[in-house]
Amino acid sequence: QVELVESGGGLVQAGGSLRLSCAISDSNNYVLGWYRQAPGKEREFVAAVNWLGDYTYYGDSMENRFTISRITGTNTVYLQMDNLKPEDTAVYYCAARRGSWGPRRLAEKTDYWGQGTQVTVSS
Secondary structure (H helix, E strand, C coil): CCCEEEECCEEEECCCCEEEEEEECCCCCEEEEEEEECCCCCCEEEEEECCCCCCEEECCCCCCCEEEEECCCCCEEEEEECCCCHHHCEEEEEEEEECCCCHHHHHCCCCEECCCEEEEEEC
């Protein structure tokens, strides 16, 4: 059974930073990325990175303050979030799509989800 394990969420003041991490238990090739879901809102695509880690894709308005990365050929992905705002408060979910796809493909289909990690930004 494939599992995604997230870490790094928490409480931060507006303007602060957090770094999320996610590791997938399977050794096959995956596109990895993040979604988020705020209270009362639909799940929203944040960012994705391909298997080699050399191509990234961001949701609308995400690239300005968020940076996704992974070490080439590994199944651990990071999301660096800077200058956080209260509207970034959400549960952040790690997501994976099996294969050597471009990162945009994760926004089209997701094979596996993590349990989610809470990010709360206070004003």
